Amino acid sequence: EVQLVESGGGLVQPGGSLRLSCAASGFTFSSYAMNWVRQAPGKGLEWVSYISSGGATVYYADSVKGRFTISRDNAKNSLFLQMNSLRDEDTAVYYCATFTGMTNYWGQGTLVTVSS
């Protein structure tokens, strides 16, 4: 069974940092590009970041560029998102996901709340 399990969310003050993790199992993690997607409360889906299967290529949404860093450890089947200089508007459920054709897996999400 395919599983993506996010962790690391929580309450953080504006300007603070958090590191999200996503543990993958049930598929060949190292073969797939991965993404972080977020959803603010009551809002739609926003793509945040992409990393290629080997980790050499990364992309970021303009809204997080320079503040967030995506990385992966294929030996440990894990995906990460380092989030620095957090803002109120970063409050959201963060999902790790892969979407390549019919291969489309999502985690259950982890809530990040940025508030003083």
Place this chain on the structure above:
Amino acid sequence: DIQMTQSPSSLSASVGDRVTITCRASQSISSYLNWYQQKPGKAPNLLIYAASSLQSGVPSRFSGSGSGTDFTLTISSLQPEDFATYYCQQSYNTPRTFGQGTKVEIK
């Protein structure tokens, strides 16, 4: 970045109704278009990929069509479990942008 625009933003329908949701891309994306269903508190669930291919396990009342810039998701006979929010997503390039969503509510 490619902008994805869905319409309507919301709709009210009855069980058994035929429902159509449209998605327009700001430039041609060929058939690189996914449709998702999302229920409250849950991750999105893929319904359609490559504009018209039904994901395994998805009921056949869901169908997708279109290519280039204009796409449609159709639910042929709305069922109680279909009341949810639907999103399109382009998979032509990165960023893999989403439409703003269409909420399907009970009339």
